[in-house]
Amino acid sequence: MPNPPGSDSFPVTCGLEVHQQLDTGKLFCRCPTKLSDAPAQTTFHRQLHAVASEFGEFDVAALEAIGKEQTYHYQALHESACLVEADDEPPHGMDANALKTAMEVSLLCHSTLVDKILVMRKTVLDGSNTSGFQRTALISMGGQLELQDGKVIRIQNLMLEEDSCRPVERKDHEVTYRLDRLGFPLIELSTMPDIHSPQQAKETALKMGEILRITGRVKRGLGTIRQDINISVPGGARVELKGVQEVELIDEYVRREMHRQNMLLHVKHELTQKGLTRELIHQQFPLDASPALKGSTSKIIQNGLQNHHSIIALRLPLMHGYMGKEIQPDRRVGTEVSNYVKARAHGMGILHGDELPKFEITAKEVTAVRKLVMANEKDSFALMVGTPERCAKAVEVIKQRVAMLLEGIPMEVRGALEGGNSEYLRPMPGAARMYPETDEQAMVISSQQLQSLQQQLPRFAAQRKQFYVQKGLSEKLAEEMKLDNRARFFERLIEKGYNPTIAATLLLDTLNIVRRENPRVDELNEMQLESLLDAQKSGTVLRDQFVEIVKAWASNPHYTLTELLHKLNFQNASSEEVNQIIEQIVEKNMALVIVKKMDAQTPLMGHAMKALRGKASGQTIAAALQAAIKKRI
Ligand SMILES: [Zn+2]
CATH class of the missing domain: 1.10.10 (Arc Repressor Mutant, subunit A)
Known part of the structure; x- marks a missing residue:
């Protein structure tokens, strides 16, 4: 997504991509969407030998980051995975509720639904899908949402796709995944690059969150929603910030990324003025620093010498003071370089001249290394300990990244860190190639279906609150109910004439109290809950007894209310x-x-x-x- 013309007149240009898990069945089989850490009942493993040529258009660097040889272990529970997740059976049709939710969100965003829904396969290299690809379908395109101040943010499109396996352990050449999360329906909703301030980014994310939540069919809690942000400042390049979990911090992530990009542009300008060139960087050669450091008491150095590792120093011309330059709180240019090395040279760590003396490396030893690499007062250096092969690789990667400082901001994918910072993850991938999923038939959306959805679209949160208060609900209950997953059920109950306060107390307070003890309370369906309200209305049970009854019910959610009351020997005193x-x-x-x-x-x-x-x-x-x-x- 290139920046639109004229975007340089804004201090920042952003687009958002929100990934939301749905609280329906799995997308392509009839397993429930349920995560569990219980011991695995089935395990199997697969191996991937990646050869660049097999993957045609895939970025070689992306492959390199994953590693050339990997073993993937998979763990499954029978309750949450079947032969579809194991890739031993073709996908079943799409989950009707998931599709309905995706269509509703599209309509709420005024997007145009596609005539025919086609399931596509997107190749995945990291083993997170047992089949080697992710299934995804375009549901709608275009549309817009409006922020509070009337600012319009255009929608790019909405995809419905399957979530990947859940990684539980990562080792050098092995990853262990759980199959439970594979196949969770995910809505991917993305905006055009119409966002021009940190505050707007946050408001847009909150609005997208509201639209998703008012459907009443989204998962809640940590890890169920994830936002990716595309960010660029004038004169920069597009950076994709992946995996922001806390919507409240989105403005902070944007602010810190703007600062990082502006600082890097500043560094580029200064280094160019000082005469640093790519040639000068690539002319530098690694030198053996072990003689200069052989008496060092530093643990890093001592361990290296004991393991017969190489200790390598590399001059970084004109870089004195720049490696230590802060570009995000507590993150420096040196951190950028060392993250890049870690990702591209298999976890290799480096030290640099601007942070030394430190780690028990003395000032005298630093002087000795500087002398060795012939660094003058304007130069810095990098120091690394490892096998000769890994050091050689690290030297190449350091030169690459330092040379990239002369370009300013590299186009790259960064991972969100807690608190608002980010680190290098991988190079920006090209557009992924997609293939039609031959096991799924194209689906046509009928105009009748569309019309009926359009007529029953959920109310927005503010409208809901107003409506509930008008119906006699307290401010507090109305506020709680407006984004609750059962809000639409609540509205149907009011329509049927149930007392709003009693219904809301049951759906919010009672269920919340019981949920803390027994999450199975969520297995109670609408019919069951409505029958409890009926019993209260007729005087068979009392409102004070809701918690006690629902507690017992959560342990036997397959009972009808009559069966439950009978079993409890439930009687009111005369x-x-x-x-x-x-x-x-x-x-x-x-x-x-x-x-x-x-x-x-x-x-x-x-x-x-x-x-x-x-x-x-x-x-x-x-x-x-x-x-x-x-x-x-
Ligand atoms: Zn399944």
Whole structure:
């Protein structure tokens, strides 16, 4: 995505890409979307011998970053993976709810749905898909969303795709994956590069999040939504920042990336003025620094010498003061170079002149190394310890990255770090080649289906809140309900005439309380929850009993309410039983009643509630208590 013409007049240009997991079934099989860390029931492994020519258009550097020989281990549980995930069976049709959700989001963004949905295969090299490709389908194109100040952000497109396996362990040439996450439906919603400030980036992400959440069919919690940001400053190049998890920090990520890019442009300008050239960098040659450092007490050096590793120094001409230049909080040009080396030269670490003396390497030893590489006061140097092959590779990569400082900002994919910084991940890939998925038939969206979706589109959050308050819900409950996954169910309940406050209390408070103890509470379906409201309406159960009943139900979610109440031997106390218990309590506390008169009601209410918990409503108990006290004073 090149920057649009005229974008240089803005301090920054961004596009956003949001990946949201859906809370439906898996996209291409009928397994549930459920993650678990229980011991694996099935394991298998595969090997990948990547030869660049096999992958035609793939960037050789990307292959290099993955490593040429890899073994992938896969772990599965029968409850969350079948033969489709193991790639032993062709995909089944698309999950209807996932597709419906993708279409709804498209309509909410005013996007144009495609006439025919075609499932495509996108080649994946890192073993995160057992089949070697990811299935993805274009659902809609174009459209827009509007920010609070009226600013319009255009939508590029919406894809519906399958999530990859979940990595659980990474070693040098091995990765272990879990199959449970493979096949989770993901909506990928991307904007055009219409965003021109950190604040706008955050607002856009929040708006996209709202549109996804009001469908009521998205996963919630850490790792269920991920944003990628394309960022460039004037005179720079596009950088893709991947995997931002916290939407609240998006503005900070953009701000720090702007700063990094502007600092790199500044460094480019200064180094060019000082006369640094690519030729000068590539003329430098590695030198053996072990004689200069053989007496060092530094652990890094000592370990290297003991393991018969090479200790190599490389002069970095005119770089004194630049390696140590801060470009993001606590990250320097030297950090950029060393991350690049780590990624491209298999985890190799380097030290540089601007950060030494440090790591028990003394000032005297630094002087000796500087003398060795013939560095003058304007020069810096890099120092590394490792096998001769790895050092040779690292030297090449250091030269490459330092030479790139003369270009300014390299086009690259960066990984989001906690707090707002980022680090080099891989070079910017070319457009991935896609092939049609021959096992899935193209699907045509009927105008009838489209019309019915259009008529039942969910309300936006602000509209919802207003509507709920108008229906008598408290501000607090309305605020909580507006982005809850069950909000649309709640609205249907109000339409049917259920009391909004009682319904909201059940869907928010009761379910939340029980969920902390038993997440299976979410297996209760709408029909079951509605039957509980019916029972409350008819007086069979009391509102105070919701938590107790739902707790028991969460352990037996396949029961109907009638079956559950029968099993619990659930009975309400008759009014005689209530009166009898209240009489006993008042008799026992006559001293208090004589002194406090009607005011004794408050302390005695606690005793009464405890004795009658789950058997009578608070209202009934209070009335009986009041009568019993009145009789005696
Ligand atoms: Zn499956």
